Amino acid sequence: MSVPRGAVHAKWIVGKVIGTKMQKTAKVRVTRLVLDPYLLKFFNKRKTYFAHDPLQQCVVGDIVLLKALPERRSKHVKHELAEIVFKVGNVIDPITGKPCAGTRFLENLSDSENLTEADTTYLSEKLQELKVCSTEG
């Protein structure tokens, strides 16, 4: 009776982090597609897993890859964080390697290029006012 890894059936799972209020533990929601027997359509069925996250680097909303631990760490924690697949707000497109948001790349955007002459003069005036205020106050 050798169970080399996993006191649990799911060896590798991908889920979304829904809670990080516990110390060094992340609550992860995993969805699987389950066939409804009458409609014959697949629906998402969700299940929550607790994963050990020693560096507490997960934020709510991250997509993470969990790996099953060889034996249970505690009553509920049977997985550990293997890799953060997509960090919330900082998604990197794996094909090009560039940061992106939605369907746009973030690299190309930069404020200074799109400013017109009027904008730059307005902004510099505002800066002057601020400087004057700071010396007075």
Place this chain on the structure above:
Amino acid sequence: MPMKGRFPIRRTLQYLSQGDVVFKRSVKVMTVNYNTAGELSEGARKFVFFNVPQIQYKNPWVQIMLFRNMTPSPFLRFYLDNGEQVLVDVEDKTNKEITEHIKKILGKSKETLEKEERERKKLSHPATFGPKKYHLRECMCEIEGQVPCPAFVPLPKEMRGKYKAATKNEA
């Protein structure tokens, strides 16, 4: 009364069992990232709409996750048992090309599937009869060449217990 939905044929068991992508044992998770708009994601969208149900039906223990509008380029990602990750770029591919590609790289070959089918057939003997779950026929009366069921065809007089008891009493 026709079926409800856009392509309700997707919701038939015959369509689902026609999927020919059976993943190898090492594939644990499949992730599909695609966009809901744009020409490049068109193949990926069709793949998710038509082929993902077939794949999930044939591979009930593989976790499939769909992500929409997270990255500009559509791709598939597979997570294998040994920690390996396989990234498949599906930009500008039709859904048929995508299924062919993943069948080639991560699917069980036709010979393996046929061999497994033969192994499964070996376990069950077709000549036996019993509960419908394990055998083809439930009662001996259903087998060709045996006495038919008396519910449909009355037994000849000599086989009936009533007649046998009467003749025994006489003798």
